[in-house]
Amino acid sequence: MKERDIDQTISVYALRLGDDALILGHRLSEWCSNGPFLEEDIALTNVALDYVGRARNFLNYAAQLRGNGSTEDSLAYQRDCRDFTNFLMHELPRGDFAFTLARQYLLDEYEALFLAELLKSKDSDLAGIAAKSAKETSYHLRRSREWMLRLGGGTDESHRRLQLALDELTGYTTELFEMDDLERDLCEIGVAVDRSALFDRWFSAVSKTFAEANVTLPPASWAVKGGRIGFHTEHLGHLLAELQYVQRAYPGCRW
Amino acid sequence: MKDSKLIPLLPLEEYQRRRRRRESDIPEVWNLLDAVKDPEIPVLSIWDLGVLQDIKKVGEELLVTITPTYSGCPAVDVMKEDILIALQKTGYVNSRVESKLSPAWTTAWMSSEGRKKLQEYGIAPSKHSNTGIQCPHCNSMDVAVISEFGSTSCKSLYRCKACSEAFDYFKNI
Numbered sequence: 001m002k003e004r005d006i007d008q009t010i011s012v013y014a015l016r017l018g019d020d021a022l023i024l025g026h027r028l029s030e031w032c033s034n035g036p037f038l039e040e041d042i043a044l045t046n047v048a049l050d051y052v053g054r055a056r057n058f059l060n061y062a063a064q065l066r067g068n069g070s071t072e073d074s075l076a077y078q079r080d081c082r083d084f085t086n087f088l089m090h091e092l093p094r095g096d097f098a099f100t101l102a103r104q105y106l107l108d109e110y111e112a113l114f115l116a117e118l119l120k121s122k123d124s125d126l127a128g129i130a131a132k133s134a135k136e137t138s139y140h141l142r143r144s145r146e147w148m149l150r151l152g153g154g155t156d157e158s159h160r161r162l163q164l165a166l167d168e169l170t171g172y173t174t175e176l177f178e179m180d181d182l183e184r185d186l187c188e189i190g191v192a193v194d195r196s197a198l199f200d201r202w203f204s205a206v207s208k209t210f211a212e213a214n215v216t217l218p219p220a221s222w223a224v225k226g227g228r229i230g231f232h233t234e235h236l237g238h239l240l241a242e243l244q245y246v247q248r249a250y251p252g253c254r255w
Numbered sequence: 256m257k258d259s260k261l262i263p264l265l266p267l268e269e270y271q272r273r274r275r276r277r278e279s280d281i282p283e284v285w286n287l288l289d290a291v292k293d294p295e296i297p298v299l300s301i302w303d304l305g306v307l308q309d310i311k312k313v314g315e316e317l318l319v320t321i322t323p324t325y326s327g328c329p330a331v332d333v334m335k336e337d338i339l340i341a342l343q344k345t346g347y348v349n350s351r352v353e354s355k356l357s358p359a360w361t362t363a364w365m366s367s368e369g370r371k372k373l374q375e376y377g378i379a380p381s382k383h384s385n386t387g388i389q390c391p392h393c394n395s396m397d398v399a400v401i402s403e404f405g406s407t408s409c410k411s412l413y414r415c416k417a418c419s420e421a422f423d424y425f426k427n428i
């Protein structure tokens with residue numbers, strides 16, 4: 001690849017990682033003032049804040065490489081559904097508390113592995129963002145894992161809801177470990193992470209927790225995908241309508 | 256002076272940060288920025304916090320480098336603004352603040368002075384490896400965690416079993 005092409009490819013990669021963080025961060029932020037009790041409300045919004053910050057770091061880098069006057073804000077607020085490249089799992093509605101925490105746990109285990117690899121990236125900006133994010137993910141994971149045990153081993157109702165959430169989420173996990181040509185190319189030059197290589201470690205970590213919590217992640221007999229190429233569930237449009245409302249109504253407004 | 260005794264225990268990056276300040280040919284600017292505080296913990300300067308990394312003259316421009324604490328910490332934007340305002344007021348009109356993510360900020364960079372100020376302010380500083388967390392109100396070590404997440408990204412919520420007061424703990428990352 002020519003240098004200019006490499007920059008543009010890395011920009012797309014950073015955009016993907018930024019979209020993941022932005023969309024999940026927004027979903028988590030919806031819990032603000034809706035948490036089941038005060039400490040959890042604060043915890044969920046703290047995690048949301050870490051993700052929005054992570055999104056800013058990735059999008060800012062994507063914008064720098066992209067040039068043409070794009071900024072972290074233009075990337076977050078002025079693109080439509082089809083231009084977003086986050087995984088589908090991230091955009092699913094927040095559901096009940098068990099659903100939010102089950103998704104978070106599955107993703108925290110994934111992020112922990114992913115970021116540990118990304119921080120070895122030959123791209124020093126990506127590695128720097130990964131180093132920062134990895135520290136945050138380590139305490140996110142501590143909490144979400146503990147919640148899996150508590151919900152799984154709690155009441156019949158909490159157990160039932162956690163199992164339901166896992167039944168619903170399982171088909172969305174496949175996408176996390178599927179590579180495309182763009183990421184494979186970046187992998188070859190030591191920039192991107194080979195996500196397909198993370199599956200075994202991820203699966204053994206989550207299986208161990210779920211065994212302890214007395215629930216099961218059903219084998220993925222179905223799978224939906226398409227986030228990385230802009231094919232989304234109907235939920236993303238609704239999410240963006242809220243996330244982008246102010247900038248759409250008052251373009252360029254600042255405070 | 257107290258800090259110099261701790262040098263063998265310092266992370267390399269922190270040693271280098273202190274050296275950049277010590278050997279800087281513009282010490283007055285470093286001193287000036289001691290007045291810039293963390294907006295959420297106003298007893299801590301950006302130096303105490305380990306956020307202020309370097310100040311350099313690049314041509315006519317003054318370049319200030321900082322390392323953000325947490326990815327989403329809104330205080331970082333305020334600190335950037337406050338740095339520029341402090342510099343402009345003193346006549347450094349041509350200045351710029353740059354964020355550097357790597358190496359990632361750690362609580363190990365906080366000065367011992369900063370840790371003392373935190374304790375006095377009522378926030379328990381991050382614990383060193385072999386000591387426990389101490390209640391900032393009554394100094395008891397008999398404490399329990401309420402939540403790993405507190406009122407800001409950098410704090411957890413604890414409770415003291417001796418005096419029954421709740422307190423913030425500046426978490427270790």
Ligand SMILES: [Zn+2]
Pocket residue numbers: 390391392393394395415416417418419420
């Ligand atoms: Zn006490």
